[in-house]
Amino acid sequence: MPAPTMEQVVNLCKRRGFVFPGSEIYGGLGASLDYGPLGVELKRNVKDAWWRAVVTRRDDVVGLDAAIIMHPRVWEASGHIAGFTDPLVDCKACKQRFRADHVQGTVCPECGGELTAARQFNLMFKTYVGPVEDTAHVAHLRPETAQGTFVNFRNVLETSRLKLPFGIAQVGRSFRNEITPGNFLFRTREFEQMELEYFVRPGEDDHWFEHWRAERMRWYLDLGLGRERLRERPHGPDELAHYAKGCVDIEYQFPFGWSELEGIANRTDFDLRRHSEHSGKDLTYFDEERRERFLPYVIEPAAGADRSLLAFLVDAYTEEEVDGEARTVLRLHPQLAPYKAAVFPLLRKDGQPERARKIYDDLRRHFSADYDQAGSIGRRYRRQDEVGTPFGITVDHDTMRDGTVTLRERDSMTQVRVPEDRLIEELRGRIGGPNS
Numbered sequence: 495m496p497a498p499t500m501e502q503v504v505n506l507c508k509r510r511g512f513v514f515p516g517s518e519i520y521g522g523l524g525a526s527l528d529y530g531p532l533g534v535e536l537k538r539n540v541k542d543a544w545w546r547a548v549v550t551r552r553d554d555v556v557g558l559d560a561a562i563i564m565h566p567r568v569w570e571a572s573g574h575i576a577g578f579t580d581p582l583v584d585c586k587a588c589k590q591r592f593r594a595d596h597v598q599g600t601v602c603p604e605c606g607g608e609l610t611a612a613r614q615f616n617l618m619f620k621t622y623v624g625p626v627e628d629t630a631h632v633a634h635l636r637p638e639t640a641q642g643t644f645v646n647f648r649n650v651l652e653t654s655r656l657k658l659p660f661g662i663a664q665v666g667r668s669f670r671n672e673i674t675p676g677n678f679l680f681r682t683r684e685f686e687q688m689e690l691e692y693f694v695r696p697g698e699d700d701h702w703f704e705h706w707r708a709e710r711m712r713w714y715l716d717l718g719l720g721r722e723r724l725r726e727r728p729h730g731p732d733e734l735a736h737y738a739k740g741c742v743d744i745e746y747q748f749p750f751g752w753s754e755l756e757g758i759a760n761r762t763d764f765d766l767r768r769h770s771e772h773s774g775k776d777l778t779y780f781d782e783e784r785r786e787r788f789l790p791y792v793i794e795p796a797a798g799a800d801r802s803l804l805a806f807l808v809d810a811y812t813e814e815e816v817d818g819e820a821r822t823v824l825r826l827h828p829q830l831a832p833y834k835a836a837v838f839p840l841l842r843k844d845g846q847p848e849r850a851r852k853i854y855d856d857l858r859r860h861f862s863a864d865y866d867q868a869g870s871i872g873r874r875y876r877r878q879d880e881v882g883t884p885f886g887i888t889v890d891h892d893t894m895r896d897g898t899v900t901l902r903e904r905d906s907m908t909q910v911r912v913p914e915d916r917l918i919e920e921l922r923g924r925i926g927g928p929n930s
């Protein structure tokens with residue numbers, strides 16, 4: 495199957511209400527995108543799948559939802575004020591700006607003009623807290639969720655009776671004033687992260703790093719990403735953040751090339767150490783059994799909800815020919831699909847719409863579903879194929895006679911008859927429950 499182009503995916507997103515250009519009626523705002531009715535369901539499903547795998551199904555991880563605007567000293571302690579920068583170069587001719595590490599040599603990739611020397615540009619968005627706009631009231635929008643977790647380490651430890659090793663997970667918005675956003679959802683200035691800080695005893699960090707590396711790779715594979723389009727890329731010593739002992743990126747082969755989906759880093763005790771130095775608060779852990787006090791090490795798998803969603807979309811997008819007609823299908827994993835099923839009356843008469851509506855209402859108590867009675871049945875199937883609905887349920891004259899419906903599967907297009915009263919059970923078996 496040839497990989498789709500970004501244009502095909504972007505067009506589908508716009509046409510079917512997954513993703514719209516942000517502020518479109520005002521001409522749009524660069525790299526600002528809005529999720530539409532189907533996109534918001536898909537994104538929720540991505541985040542839920544992450545939460546289930548990382549929090550719900552484990553007994554060693556709890557959740558947190560920290561504030562986006564934090565005390566200004568957090569960003570001094572974390573090193574973001576001094577070091578959360580990208581090298582910026584300007585083209586002297588066309589005035590465009592680029593990330594120095596994204597261009598080759600010293601000439602502008604757009605016009606061939608000469609580039610300036612690189613200078614460091616801080617990626618944090620600044621704002622003011624309260625009515626006075628002076629330096630004493632400057633605050634930043636968080637560029638990652640992780641610091642909210644570190645500053646709550648004590649709170650969680652004291653209220654949850656957790657023992658090492660344990661993790662604190664967060665899903666939430668982060669903001670970065672990216673120099674060159676782009677590639678649709680891949681790099682935007684506001685995005686959602688899914689981050690886990692997993693605290694371990696020093697000495698056991700290598701073991702847990704390997705554990706999370708394998709777990710996270712498995713998550714993408716279980717949700718359907720093609721094995722051949724996923725790879726791990728360990729950071730070289732020159733790329734490694736100064737505090738990190740090791741880091742591996744999980745990369746996906748997007749239409750624009752291999753790019754990072756997630757970074758898994760061994761952050762050592764850097765963050766807890768810095769926050770305890772800057773806040774003056776003791777952030778050590780006391781091991782009751784060994785009677786030892788120490789700063790735990792942290793393994794951090796940091797993923798992006800939007801980047802994962804884009805990878806799932808690109809990977810699922812297929813165009814094929816069926817009986818001489820083009821068909822676009824999103825072969826999304828059923829757990830990710832915005833609608834799990836769509837219900838259709840074959841005819842708009844003979845009581846079929848009423849019967850189909852009843853089935854639709856029953857289904858919606860268990861799954862997100864859609865109802866469609868407009869146009870030929872073939873066209874209705876195609877409309878659902880295009881948005882990834884894994885199952886179609888058709889009510890026809892036999893339904894009125896014997897109480898069975900047609901259950902059509904999106905990918906194989908095979909159809910079986912199922913008794914109406916076994917439908918929920920049948921779908922549950924095929925889709926899997928929320929925790930399967």
Ligand code: ATP
Nearest residue numbers: 672680681682685687754755756757796797798801
């Ligand atoms: P990059 O090198 O692509 O700028 P990064 O290494 O700075 O990314 P991290 O700081 O490790 O990214 O952030 C963790 C994850 O958050 C990334 O793997 C990605 O999925 C997501 N992420 C980071 N920046 C963005 C962005 N501008 N837009 C969308 N997602 C992002």
